[in-house]
Structures are given as structure tokens and as C-alpha cells.
Amino acid sequence: MPLSRTERRGEKQMLLIACPYCGERPETEFRYAGEAHIARPSDPSALNDDEWVDFLYQRANPKGLHVERWRHIHGCARFFNAVRDTVSDRIFKTYEAGEPRPDVNAVVADILAKESER
Amino acid sequence: MQKFSGFSLIRQALSGHQGWQAQWRTPEPKASYDAIIVGGGGHGLGAAYYMAREHGLKNIAVLERGWIGGGNTGRNTTIIRSNYLFDESAALFDHAVKLWEGLSQDLNYNVMFSQRGVLMLAHTVHDVQSFKRHIHANRLNGVDNEWLSAEEAKEFCPPLNISPGMRYPVVGAALQRRGGVARHDAVAWGYARAADALGVDIIQNCEVTGIRRGVNGAVEGVETTKGFIGSKRIGVSAAGHTSVLMAMAGVRMPLESYPLQALVSEPVKPVFPCVVMSNTIHAYISQSDKGELVIGAGTDAYTSYSQRGALHIATHTLDAICELFPMFRRMRMLRNWGGIVDVTPDRSPIIGKTPVPGLFVNCGWGTGGFKATPGSAHVFAHTIATGEPHKINAPFTLERFRDGLMIDEAADAAVAH
Ligand SMILES: Cc1cc2nc3c(=O)[nH]c(=O)nc-3n(C[C@H](O)[C@H](O)[C@H](O)COP(=O)(O)OP(=O)(O)OC[C@H]3O[C@@H](n4cnc5c(N)ncnc54)[C@H](O)[C@@H]3O)c2cc1C
Ligand SMILES: [Zn+2]
Numbered sequence A: 001m002p003l004s005r006t007e008r009r010g011e012k013q014m015l016l017i018a019c020p021y022c023g024e025r026p027e028t029e030f031r032y033a034g035e036a037h038i039a040r041p042s043d044p045s046a047l048n049d050d051e052w053v054d055f056l057y058q059r060a061n062p063k064g065l066h067v068e069r070w071r072h073i074h075g076c077a078r079f080f081n082a083v084r085d086t087v088s089d090r091i092f093k094t095y096e097a098g099e100p101r102p103d104v105n106a107v108v109a110d111i112l113a114k115e116s117e118r
Numbered sequence B: 001m002q003k004f005s006g007f008s009l010i011r012q013a014l015s016g017h018q019g020w021q022a023q024w025r026t027p028e029p030k031a032s033y034d035a036i037i038v039g040g041g042g043h044g045l046g047a048a049y050y051m052a053r054e055h056g057l058k059n060i061a062v063l064e065r066g067w068i069g070g071g072n073t074g075r076n077t078t079i080i081r082s083n084y085l086f087d088e089s090a091a092l093f094d095h096a097v098k099l100w101e102g103l104s105q106d107l108n109y110n111v112m113f114s115q116r117g118v119l120m121l122a123h124t125v126h127d128v129q130s131f132k133r134h135i136h137a138n139r140l141n142g143v144d145n146e147w148l149s150a151e152e153a154k155e156f157c158p159p160l161n162i163s164p165g166m167r168y169p170v171v172g173a174a175l176q177r178r179g180g181v182a183r184h185d186a187v188a189w190g191y192a193r194a195a196d197a198l199g200v201d202i203i204q205n206c207e208v209t210g211i212r213r214g215v216n217g218a219v220e221g222v223e224t225t226k227g228f229i230g231s232k233r234i235g236v237s238a239a240g241h242t243s244v245l246m247a248m249a250g251v252r253m254p255l256e257s258y259p260l261q262a263l264v265s266e267p268v269k270p271v272f273p274c275v276v277m278s279n280t281i282h283a284y285i286s287q288s289d290k291g292e293l294v295i296g297a298g299t300d301a302y303t304s305y306s307q308r309g310a311l312h313i314a315t316h317t318l319d320a321i322c323e324l325f326p327m328f329r330r331m332r333m334l335r336n337w338g339g340i341v342d343v344t345p346d347r348s349p350i351i352g353k354t355p356v357p358g359l360f361v362n363c364g365w366g367t368g369g370f371k372a373t374p375g376s377a378h379v380f381a382h383t384i385a386t387g388e389p390h391k392i393n394a395p396f397t398l399e400r401f402r403d404g405l406m407i408d409e410a411a412d413a414a415v416a417h
Helices: A049-056 A104-117 B006-014 B042-054 B087-107 B125-140 B150-156 B184-197 B239-248 B311-324 B370-386
Strands: A016-019 A023-026 A031-035 A065-071 A079-085 A091-096 B035-038 B060-063 B118-122 B146-148 B172-176 B201-203 B208-213 B219-224 B227-230 B234-236 B256-265 B275-278 B283-287 B293-299 B333-343 B350-353 B359-363
Touching (some): A016 A091, A065 A104, A091 A104, B035 B042, B035 B219, B035 B370, B042 B060, B042 B359, B042 B370, B060 B184, B087 B125, B087 B184, B087 B370, B118 B125, B125 B146, B125 B172, B150 B172, B184 B201, B208 B239, B219 B234, B234 B239, B234 B370, B239 B256, B239 B359, B256 B311, B275 B311, B283 B311, B293 B311, B293 B333
Parallel strands (some): B035 B060, B035 B234, B118 B275, B234 B359
Antiparallel strands (some): A031 A065, A065 A079, A079 A091, B146 B172, B208 B219, B219 B227, B256 B333, B275 B283
């Protein structure tokens, strides 16, 4: 498919996100929901103040691979997780909520290796 | 430093403008400094300037990964105002506005500060109540802010559409007459030139890649693309990249970095007298002295370091601009770009000490830190030079999240400004 004018100029239009339940949809159907795999403390009263700060406010905010939650709010309305590079904004993988955190470097290496074979 | 004046301009004109000197040196880094600032934006350059001028520190370096002012300082829409709700914020932002008022004289550099007034539009009952609350709170703090009816707002800004048939009709506005705009690049350049004249080394194309800590945990210097540079005092002032830098010292931050976009139109004759902002429908606009309409949009939905945003965000803002100012409907946009803004949970900045001895941080300015540049730089300089916060930035600690002492401007200003 020929590139559009904005794509040729390297400008971004919007993300295409693959909801694990519905498939690929435009970004405007989704809502971003922050860093993934931040589990609510199982014994809240055991936490000290610094641990609460870490749970409530401190975030990895990496420049590079980020594991994050999205919600397909204007679709199936379900939460799921994604592995995205915050420099290129490329999404390498999406997976259902509840699945364990993947080894992000392995996920990316795998995809890039497959791409270079082609 | 070569002084700028009407006289020097005439003299240079007579000699064909061949006699102007470079405005700052291009030094190689020394082995060590008394203080290092990481980040050559307005905040970092300003902090170096005030440290040299007010605290007598002369052996200072500002390290900038790219070129000075190439971050958010050179990418922002330059709106300046101080009508924030809480006492702590009003004190900080009004400190900045007062410094803006004398800055061109102070730096001998025209930063083109223009107090043309900032009009914030109210579209809903909630807006009206919240703006009036701001106005009362501001007045108690000695910060000017006044309520205008829709008709008065139109008188102040004739292009404004106040027809009741709009999707979000304008029902009134808050006006801060002392608010306005300044020239972004001139702020970076003016501080750089004045700091350089006081002996500060401004080192561009020098990326900090590591922060070295000694056995006692205190900072010893920074690893950079130009080698190791020693210092017992390091001030991080790196806006969207703060989390990345603080991670180098092992400190986790309550920050998330988002792209924020702006765009400018083709230049036209003067048509727009003031700054207009609408938080409810996500648009803000002013006209630059070159004649371009300068338009700001909201942040993108997700964290990113890509320095560009999605098209639908800019489009959404233009929808609002066209509704508010029908006469701009046929204007063409020339350029669109993004900057990476570091956002805190309460939308207030962090300026102060960190758990690491000798490491200081100025960050979390999010979508609205240009207006604070002189004030923030001034109190950050005090903090680094004396080791303790100035009374104006004392509430803006990193510990406020632990201690439950938020300065919750998020409740009302969680939008680009
Ligand atoms: C589109 C847009 C519109 C905005 N509109 C407004 C507005 O109207 N009004 C307002 O008040 N504010 C506005 N802001 C916010 C404002 O621009 C910022 O809060 C302010 O300019 C931050 O200044 P700074 O000096 O802290 O950051 P910057 O100017 O971003 O400076 C930080 C510097 O650190 C450097 N750096 C980063 N990492 C490293 C490293 N590892 N080593 C060395 N250097 C490094 C960067 O290259 C950068 O130059 C806007 C922002 C954007 C993006
Ligand atoms: Zn779905």
C-alpha cells in the first residue's frame, strides 16, 4: 500500500492497537491506563509510608520498553497489557490481563529477528 | 560581555554589523566544578545564572545533551500567568511574574515579555464556580485576576465567538492582565549569555549518561559523552528526561512523561490582541510578533519520549479554535511539533533535595513551566547553593507525596497551559 503524505514525512497519525479480544483497532477506541503489573498490596496495613509512595506514585517511566495497561473502552471495554517502545511508540506485543509479565527484551529480540529473516 | 543598547546598535550598523561577538563561549569541560546543572533549558541556564550572580559560585557548568533551549523551552507556547489556586503555587508563580517584569533589563537581553493579558474561558457552571474561586483566592494572595461577563470578554478579545448556539458557549471568563507571553528562545539565550559573562561554562552536545556516587552515597560527578566531570553538587533540570537521569542515581520518581503538541499557522497581520485559553475544550492561542497564530493542544494519551504527538489530538484542538474564532477557519497551519513534559500526580513541580546527598532536582513542570522559568531558576539556585530550599520552594518537596502534603492543582488545571 502506498504511504500517505503524513507517513512519508515521518509524522505520526495515531497508533493501531491489537486488542487481544477484538483485534487491531485505532487508538481512539482505547484509553491508556498507565504502567502494568503494579499489584495492589495484599496486606495493606503492613506497608510503611515509603512503600505506599512506591505503590501509589512512583513509576518506572522508562525511555525504551514499557509494559503498560490499555482499556478498549469503546469496544469490548476490557483491560489488557501491551509492550511498547516509548521512543518509537511501536507496540511489540499485547496480551490479556492476568497473564504474567513477559520477558520484554526476549519478545522484542524475537520479533526483530523474524523481521530481519524476511 | 558586549552590552546591547541603542548606541551599540547604531555603532555596529555603521560598521556593517561585523563587530558583534559570539554571545557565549564554547568551552571544553574542566575536570571538575563546584556545581553542575544537567539540562540547558531556561530553568537550568537560569539556575546557573542566579547561582553565579546571587550566591557567588563561579565555577559552574551547564551540561546540555543537544543545543540550549532545544527542549521544551524552545517548543512551548510561552503563556505566562500566575493565577493558580493554592497559596504555595501563587507564591511561586507570582515570584516568577515579578522577575519576568524586570528580566530584559536584568539580563540586558530583550526577552520580549508582553503583558497583553491572559483570558481563561468558562463554558460550564463548574467552570464559573471554579474560576470565581480562583479569583477570590488570587486576590487574597495579591495576585490580579478578574471576572468578565461573556460580553466583556468579547470586548477584550473581539475575535471571540460568544454566540449562545455554540456547542460549549462562552459564559464568562477570568482575566489576568499581568499575564502574557515572552520569546522562548530569547529566554534561553539571554540567560546563557548572562551566565557565561559571569564565568559559567555552557557545554552543549554533552549528554549525561551516568551519575557517580561515592561509598557514602553522595554524588561525585557525572559520566558524559565528553568524559567524567566531577562535582559534589549536581542539579538535575531535565524536564521530560528527569526519570531517566534520576534512575542513574538510583532514585525512582513520581513522574510520567507525555508528549505535548503545539502548532503555528502561516503569519498574518496583527489580529489577535491577547492570550486565550480554554481548559474545558482544550485549546489555547496567541499571536506571535512574527504574526503566526501559536496554538497549543492537550497531551497525548500515553507516556512517550518520541517528541511528536498523534494527529487526532491536534485536530481536536483546531476544532475548538475554529468554533471559538470562526475567522480563523481558513487559516493554514505551517508547523506542528511536540515536546516531552514530565507530569507529577498533583500537577505541581518538585524543586528541592533528593535522598542522595549533593543531588538536587527541579522537575514536574509538566505542561506549564515556561511561565515559571525565572522564579524556578531563582529558588533552585538558592537550594543548590545553600543546600536548603528557599521559603518559596520549601513546600515543593519530593517527600510531599509520602507525607500527604500535595499541592493539588490537578483538581483544576490538569490541562496544558
Ligand atoms: C508544546 C508545549 C507547550 C507548552 N506551553 C507552555 C505554556 O504556554 N506556558 C508554560 O508556562 N509552559 C508551557 N509548556 C511547558 C514548558 O515548556 C516547560 O515546563 C518548560 O519549558 C521546562 O523548562 P526546562 O528548562 O525545565 O526544560 P527544557 O527546556 O526541556 O530543558 C531540559 C533540557 O535537558 C536536556 N537533557 C535531557 N536529558 C539530558 C541528559 N541526559 N544530559 C544533558 N542534558 C539533558 C534536554 O535536551 C533539554 O534541553 C509547554 C510545553 C510544551 C512541550
Ligand atoms: Zn477489545
